[in-house]
Amino acid sequence: MPTFSIFGDIRRFARSRRMDEENITVIFGDIKLDFTRTTLDLGDHHLRIFSIFGDTRLRIPHEVGVEIDSFTLFGDVEVEDLLTGEEEQPGASYITEQYATAPVRARISVFSLFGDVEVVRVPVSADGNRTPATGATARLLGNSGERTQPERYDAEAVRRDRSSDKEFHDER
Numbered sequence: 001m002p003t004f005s006i007f008g009d010i011r012r013f014a015r016s017r018r019m020d021e022e023n024i025t026v027i028f029g030d031i032k033l034d035f036t037r038t039t040l041d042l043g044d045h046h047l048r049i050f051s052i053f054g055d056t057r058l059r060i061p062h063e064v065g066v067e068i069d070s071f072t073l074f075g076d077v078e079v080e081d082l083l084t085g086e087e088e089q090p091g092a093s094y095i096t097e098q099y100a101t102a103p104v105r106a107r108i109s110v111f112s113l114f115g116d117v118e119v120v121r122v123p124v125s126a127d128g129n130r131t132p133a134t135g136a137t138a139r140l141l142g143n144s145g146e147r148t149q150p151e152r153y154d155a156e157a158v159r160r161d162r163s164s165d166k167e168f169h170d171e172r
Contacts, residue, residue, distance in 0.1 A: 005029055009054070013037045019045030019106055027052045030115075034059040036122045040104045051112045058108065061124040065102030068094040070110040070117055078116065083123040094119075 002023045003010060010024060011032040018041055024031055031049060036059050049056055055075075060066060062083050070077050070092050079094050080087045088094070099105060110117050 017041045019047045023048045025050045026054055028054060030054045031056045033057075035064075035106075036061050036124050040064060040106075042103050043105070045104070045106045047106060047108045049108070049110045049112075051110070051115055053114045054112075055115045055118070056110060056112060057118045057120070059120045059122050060106060061104075062121045063102065063104070063124070064121075065099035065105040066094070066096045066119065066121065067099055067105070067107045068110065068117075068119060069107070070112070072110070072112045072115070072117060074114045075112050075116045077110075078118045079121070080118065081121045083121065096121075 002025070004025045006027040007029060008026075009029040009032070010026060011030075013034045014022070015038050016022070017038060019035070022033070024033075024047075031051060031054065040061075047058075062081065066079075068077065068079070072092070076089055077091060077094070078087065078089050096102070108119070
């Protein structure tokens, strides 16, 4: 399915079982696609992305063989593997070790004038849930692998603490 945007981001979880339906063009804006919540059909897929000003970030299941063919004029290409913790900046092209034997293969063609291209390979369990993170990602998320909620400012609790402090000082 062709997608076109001028002055706007494209952010979505891909639900299609075929990447061949994805042709994305963005003039001013970022592209963020997550393929970890769908089960891709066996065989070859081809994703085409054209971006003038903006970053491209793709999340792809670890077991999918990935081949990247990209052109970036002012930007970097980066591939991060959350299972192994490896991070590479391969330049214009990249291919995973298991690409030839992978049951699902994704060929990603990216043309980007001003913007970075980042592909994150995410471990996904058989039931479609993300597996616990390892390495640096696990340290960022905590031992459980789940994002923890930041501590929130509780105005009522602060008022109670202040009033108990005041009562304590008044008793003296």
